[in-house]
Amino acid sequence: MANQVNIQTENRGRAYLTLALATIAMIVCFMSWSNFAPLASDLAKMFHLSVGQRTLLLATPVLLGSIMRVPVGILSDKYGGKKVYLILMVFILIPLIMIPMVHSFGMLLVAALLVGMAGTSFAVGVSYASVWFPPEQQGLALGIVSMGNMGNAVAALTLPSISKGYGFDAVYYFLIGLTIILALLFAVFCKEMPVDKTKTIMGALSVAKESSTWYLSLFYFLTFGLFVSFTNLTPLFLGDVFGVPQIQAGLYAALFAGLCTIIRPVGGYAADRKRPMQLLQWCFIGIALFALLIMLTFKSQPLFITGIVGVGLVAGFGNGVIFKMVPYVSKGNTGAVTGFVGALGGLGGFFPPLVVGWLHGLTGQYQVGILLLVLFAILCLYVLWKRFIHGDFHIVK
Known part of the structure; x- marks a missing residue:
């Protein structure tokens, strides 16, 4: 990489401190990004939402x-990950302040769209963390920083309890406080990354x-898309189909998101040592099989949860494998590729939440939406097999 910093010539402690704070900052940002899913039952009662409106609300932050x-x-x-991260955290405060004040579904959607900016922390974090480690360690390092996705799990674990114990508004005061604290820590302790100021947008x-x-975008559409959509949809599935209370459903969503996140560095570490595309084929097979299990077990809560856990593990592993390859696509443009x-x-x-909500409105069932997931996993497997497994094209040589 043009701006690659060799870990041997930099202060190792500084590099790992930077990696740790970038990861924690992403956790906090992802908590804001996914704040609506754990509170779906409260929001449905407060704003009298249909299933379609609830899935639209869950999907809106993901868009921006x-x-x-x-x-x-x-x-x-171009300008440095530290600067962009700090500006992003300040911006996130705007919708977090708005949400307790809104009294209509339309304004709630506006706030949801704005809070979606928290999801861009992923692109900043990967760009910022990647420059401090050499190529042979980037699979593990990027897997670690990507554990910032765990913010979804932390939100599912904490926000319903805060809402129940202290009130709905307290959730957002909590998120505001966390964001301010992390912005200050990041400003004080993190070093700006080296940048190429001659680089142009074009x-x-x-x-x-x-x-x-x-x-890589196609494959990540499947694996990371699963992480986001199932973290959001699991409380909805468990509540509507099995009558699971909101806090307990949030715990299951946290289990899914946590497993998907914790195993991500394992995928990156494995991809440092094995051909990534060979690993991905087993990920896609696993996703198809576990999704099929979910589709067939909407009347058995234990088997349904087994399928959810299986999808989380396989998708999380695949996320780590995919991001091992990102720095190799275009040297010096890791942030752009990310x-x-x-x-x-x-x-x-x-x-997926929009499609699931629409299909549920037409059929009264969720299974058809899961069938589309099975078919898409098979499509990704075919593309992978045709282009990379039995083709002569390689990203990581």
Whole structure:
């Protein structure tokens, strides 16, 4: 990488402190990004929401958090991840302050759209963390920083209890306080990354010409999209189908998100040592099989949860494998590639809740939406097999 900093010539402690704070900052941002899912029952009662409105509300933050990953990733490469991270955390405070004040579903959607910017922290974090580690360690390092996704699990674990014990508004005062604390810690203790100030926006956008960018985006659409959409949909499924209380459903959602996140560095570590595309084929097979189990067990809560856990483990492992390859697509443009891949992955979490809500409105069932997941996993497996397994194209040589 043009701006790669060798870990041997930098202060090792500084590098790991930077990695740790970037990860914690992403956790806090992801808590805000996913704040509506654990509170879905409260919101449905407060605003008298239908299933379609609830799924729209869950999907809305994902939209802006996905499409804005591209420009935010490019800005991180050009101006520095520390600056962009701090500006992002200050911006997130705006919708967090708004949400307790809104009294209509329309304004709640506006706040949901704005809080979606918290999802762009992924593009900043990966760009910022990647420059402190050499290529042979980047699979593990990027897997660690990507554990910031655990913010979804932390939100599911904490926010329902805060709402029940202290009131709905207290949830947002809590998130505001966390965001301010992390912004201050980041400002004081983190060092700005080296940047190439001669880099142009058009030069960064050139990564869109790389076929590898789009293949990784397709695969991440499946794996990360599963992480986002199932973290949001699990409380809805458990509440509507099995009558599970909101706090308990939030615990199951946290279990899913936590497993999906914790295993991500394992996927990155494995991809440091094995051919990534060979690993991905087993991920796609596993996703298809566990999704099929979910589809067939909507009348058995234990088997349904087994399927949810299985999908979380396999998808999380696949997320780590995919991001091992990101720094190899275009040297010096890791943030830009991350933006594109992350945007498509985020959109993979945007569309499924909408489709599931629409199909539920038509059929009264959730199973048809899960069937589409099975078919999409098979499609990704075919593309992977055709292009990389039995083809002669490689991203990581």
